[in-house]
Amino acid sequence: MATGPRTSDNFLNGEVSFWVHAEGRPTQRPGLPGSLDADVAIVGAGLTGLWTAYYLQEARPDLNIVIIEREFAGFGASGRNGGWMSAKSPGQFRRYARAGGRDAAVAMEREMIDAVREGVSVAQAEGFGEHVVQDGLIHVATNNAQWHRLQATIAALADHGWAPEDYEVLSPAALDARVRVADVRGAYWSPHCARINPAQFTFGLAAAVERRGVTIYEGTTATAILPHRVETNRGTVRAKYVVQAVEGYTLSLEGQSRRFLPMNSSMVVTEQLSDAQMADISWHGAELMGDVAHNFAYLQRTADNRIALGGRGVPYNYASSFDRSGRTADAAVEQLGNRLVELFPALAGVRLEHSWSGVLGVPRDWCAGVNYDAATGIADAGGMLGTG
Ligand SMILES: Cc1cc2nc3c(=O)[nH]c(=O)nc-3n(C[C@H](O)[C@H](O)[C@H](O)COP(=O)(O)OP(=O)(O)OC[C@H]3O[C@@H](n4cnc5c(N)ncnc54)[C@H](O)[C@@H]3O)c2cc1C
Numbered sequence: 001m002a003t004g005p006r007t008s009d010n011f012l013n014g015e016v017s018f019w020v021h022a023e024g025r026p027t028q029r030p031g032l033p034g035s036l037d038a039d040v041a042i043v044g045a046g047l048t049g050l051w052t053a054y055y056l057q058e059a060r061p062d063l064n065i066v067i068i069e070r071e072f073a074g075f076g077a078s079g080r081n082g083g084w085m086s087a088k089s090p091g092q093f094r095r096y097a098r099a100g101g102r103d104a105a106v107a108m109e110r111e112m113i114d115a116v117r118e119g120v121s122v123a124q125a126e127g128f129g130e131h132v133v134q135d136g137l138i139h140v141a142t143n144n145a146q147w148h149r150l151q152a153t154i155a156a157l158a159d160h161g162w163a164p165e166d167y168e169v170l171s172p173a174a175l176d177a178r179v180r181v182a183d184v185r186g187a188y189w190s191p192h193c194a195r196i197n198p199a200q201f202t203f204g205l206a207a208a209v210e211r212r213g214v215t216i217y218e219g220t221t222a223t224a225i226l227p228h229r230v231e232t233n234r235g236t237v238r239a240k241y242v243v244q245a246v247e248g249y250t251l252s253l254e255g256q257s258r259r260f261l262p263m264n265s266s267m268v269v270t271e272q273l274s275d276a277q278m279a280d281i282s283w284h285g286a287e288l289m290g291d292v293a294h295n296f297a298y299l300q301r302t303a304d305n306r307i308a309l310g311g312r313g314v315p316y317n318y319a320s321s322f323d324r325s326g327r328t329a330d331a332a333v334e335q336l337g338n339r340l341v342e343l344f345p346a347l348a349g350v351r352l353e354h355s356w357s358g359v360l361g362v363p364r365d366w367c368a369g370v371n372y373d374a375a376t377g378i379a380d381a382g383g384m385l386g387t388g
Contacts, residue, residue, distance in 0.1 A: 004337030008271055008351040014327035017080035018269045018308070018354040019199035026072050026203060029218040035235035038066045042243040043222045043230055043253075045069035046078035048381050049245035050205045053214045054122070066239075067209075067216045068232055070249075074202035077248055080326060080358035082267065082298045082310045084288045085119050085201075086137055087112040087192035093160050106161035113166070113192045120194050128204020131303045133286035137193035138170070140181050142343070146292045147185035153292070154188055166190060179283040181343050195286040195300055222246075224254035227376035241377045248359030251320055260361035262320050266328045267310035268336045268355045269302070270347070278305060280346035297339045307347070309340050326356035 015021050040056060042049045045067050053065050069075070089096065089112055096105040116134065123129030141147035157167055170178070170187040178189075210216060217234075224231040229238045231254075246252065250260040278284070283301045290298040297311045314332050333355045341348050372379040 004334050004341055005270070005347065005350050005352050007333070008353050011352060012354045013333070014323065014325040014356055015354075016075060016326055017199065017267070017356045017358070019083075019197055020074060020079050021354065023197075023199040023203060026074075028072050029069075029216050031219040032068065032217040032232055032234040032237070036066075036237060037064075038237055038239045039063040040065045040241045040243065041230045041237040041239035042067045042245055043225060044076070044245035044247070044249070045073035045206060045216055045218070046076045046245060046247065047202060047205065048078075048247065049243065050078075050202065050209050052243050052245060052381060053209045054205065054212070057209070057212045057214055061213070065214045066237060067214060068220050068222050068230060068237065069216060069218045070221045070252075072218050073206035073216060074199055076246075077265075077358040077360050078202045079199045080267070080356060081198045081265075082288070082308065083196045083198050083201075083300050083302075084137065084290075084298060085116055085132070085194040085196050086288065087116050087190070088137070093156070109161050116192050116194055122208075123196075123201065123204065126204065126208040128200060128208070131200060132194055132196050134191070134194035135286040136189050136191040136288075138175070138178065138187055138189045138287050138289045140175065140187040140289065140291050140343075141185045142181065142183045142291055142293075144185065150186060150188065150292050166192065176282070178285060178287065179289060180281050180346075181289075182345050183342075189287065193288050195288055195303075197303065222253065225256075225378060227378065239377070241379065243379045243381055245381045247361040248322075250361050257320075261316065262322055262359040263312075263315050263362050264317065264322055264357045264359055265310055265312060266314070266332045266336060266355065266357040267308055268333055268340070268352045269308040270306045270340070270350045271353050273305045273307070273347075273350065277347060277350060281307075281344050283307075291343070297336070297343070299343075306353070307340060307344070307350075309336055309343075311336055311339060322359050323357065326358055328355045328357045332357070 042053055049067055093105055120132055120134050123132045141150040167188050167190040170189055172184045175184055175187045221233045222230050225244050229236055248262045251257045288300050295312050297309055299309045314329050370381045
């Protein structure tokens with residue numbers, strides 16, 4: 001049993017996330033000035049709402065698009081996550097195949113792969129791609145159960161439409177050449193994942209959307225989403241189309257308290273590693289990394305040489321409650337720290353600098369998707385769409 005790292009003297013818990021704290025909590029944009037009309041009203045300025053605005057505006061520059069955001073763009077999971085801009089579909093392939101047919105599920109896998117490339121190129125074109133690096137994703141198995149699971153995953157990839165160039169199986173020795181993880185049975189690498197700093201990325205996308213003419217009203221709470229209108233604490237937005245993009249916060253909307261389960265995911269980040277620690281773990285690329293435990297851990301080496309590790313922590317709180325600013329239970333911090341040292345025993349002496357949590361919305365059936373109802377003009381884009 002690993003003994004987890006200690007926390008540093010200026011350890012922070014909550015405060016949205018390490019990423020937001022490091023970038024500096026942004027000044028809120030002005031709120032909705034009162035009732036108004038728009039062509040499209042988007043509720044939620046996370047990556048779902050912002051990407052929707054970005055592409056809608058590109059396709060139809062004539063549209064008047066507004067975004068309603070309770071806090072600030074990036075306050076939710078989009079500014080708190082593990083920074084895996086990944087082609088991994090949320091949920092299971094077989095469920096998508098059951099819902100839409102195998103060909104459609106394969107087509108979605110290809111779209112996810114293209115979306116990562118596109119996300120990287122938009123970030124570069126719009127000037128927020130400086131620290132976005134597509135070095136791929138490594139899944140490691142660190143015990144026999146994980147190794148059986150990983151082999152089954154690898155065996156299924158071809159059936160999911162993955163070509164030989166989409167992944168590479170790594171022996172423990174081959175993995176060691178990229179990153180030195182303890183007790184590895186086997187691993188595979190896929191190029192289809194980019195490392196992002198979630199706050200930098202979401203703030204950058206919000207600024208790009210704004211430059212293109214979309215208005216983001218912050219500090220404005222939507223209370224109800226109704227046919228062709230959004231009720232807020234500062235007035236009503238009447239719009240031909242309404243896009244609901246609040247994922248884990250769906251329960252905050254009138255009549256929607258039981259639609260999505262708000263699931264917590266928690267993270268810790270270390271202090272900057274010393275040269276000796278970097279040499280010990282030998283993780284010099286920007287690959288993202290995860291194990292394949294049921295209660296899986298996801299990791300990134302940050303651009304400034306820290307290790308950020310996330311996992312479920314305390315996945316669900318009684319009555320769907322969660323701490324808005326992301327304060328994380330001590331037991332979860334300890335559990336994540338222990339996992340860090342199990343994976344990298346050389347980091348036993350490292351200190352943790354920050355922990356935080358966020359909520360993501362898990363839809364029935366673990367199948368992400370957008371439901372559009374032409375009669376009401378409401379598109380519901382919540383549900384683990386992820387940063388990709
Ligand atoms: C700790 C953690 C790690 C994760 N790691 C990854 C990862 O590495 N890769 C990945 O792909 N996915 C990851 N995810 C999931 C991913 O971050 C989310 O699926 C994604 O960010 C959801 O984006 P969103 O825009 O739909 O929701 P959010 O980012 O949650 O945005 C919703 C926005 O709506 C606003 N809002 C809420 N209620 C209201 C209201 N009533 N009125 C107005 N505004 C409102 C919120 O303030 C928020 O800004 C992680 C999630 C968490 C919590």
